[in-house]
Amino acid sequence: MRKVLISIGAFSLFGAAALADDHHDHMQMMSKMAKDMRIEVDAPGPMKAMMLTNMRGHQQAIAEILATLSKGDGEGAAKIAETQLGMGSPGSAACKPMATSGELGDMPKMMASHMPEEMRALGMTMHAQATKFAExxxxxxxxxxxxxxxxxxxxxxxACNACHAAYRLD
Incomplete structure (x- = not known):
């Protein structure tokens, strides 16, 4: 009887180990399936840092706009949108189809050269939409x-969400 119990225990341990291996394999497969499928933007480190800083500034501008709108101040919200997000904002320079050097130096032109055309188009959509909001x-x-x-x-x-869903900066 003791040998039978030992055999059952051994088979149970082997079974548990096999189940654990199966679970581990399943989790690895799920991890691979959840891989980030967005397009990575290939740009030098300092440029990526600048892009991320610009995008964080956009988020901050949206927060300020919402706070200003909550006070019923449409004119104030419009001013924030135009100066920080709209077509005339500094951040829009790199998204323009023919980005050039100018008052912001060469950075917008260099950033534009590293952004895929579709990413720049999404950026332009966001900036144009911010101008429509301001109006x-x-x-x-x-x-x-x-x-x-x-x-x-x-x-x-x-428009922000569409770009973030398609592209990533690592």
């Missing part, structure tokens, strides 16, 4: 209906 926010009177402006701001954020 709607300016139309909002103190205490007026913020919904048209918020709809344009939502489209601005959707």
């Amino acid at each position: 709607e926010a300016r139309n909002m009177k103190q205490g007026g209906d913020p919904r048209p402006a918020l709809a344009e701001l939502g489209k601005t954020v959707q």
Whole structure:
């Protein structure tokens, strides 16, 4: 009887080990399936750092816009959008199709040369949408209906999300 119990125990241990190996293999397979499939933007380290800083600035601008809108200040929100996100903002320079050297030096032109064309197009969409938001926010009177402006701001954020869903900087 003792030999039978030892045999059963040994088979149980082998079975548990096999199940653990199967679980480990399954987890590795799931990890590979969850691999980040976004396109990596190949740019020098300092340029990637600058791009990430710009994008964090965009996030901060959205937060400031929302805080300003919550006070019913459409004009203030429009000013933030135009100066920090819109077509005339410094961050838009690298997304423009014919980025050139200018008041920001060569950095926008260099950044543009490393961005895939589709990424630049998504960036332009975001900057153009921010300008449309600014126009709607300016139309909002103190205490007026913020919904048209918020709809344009939502489209601005959707453009950000589309780019982040397609591209990554490591």
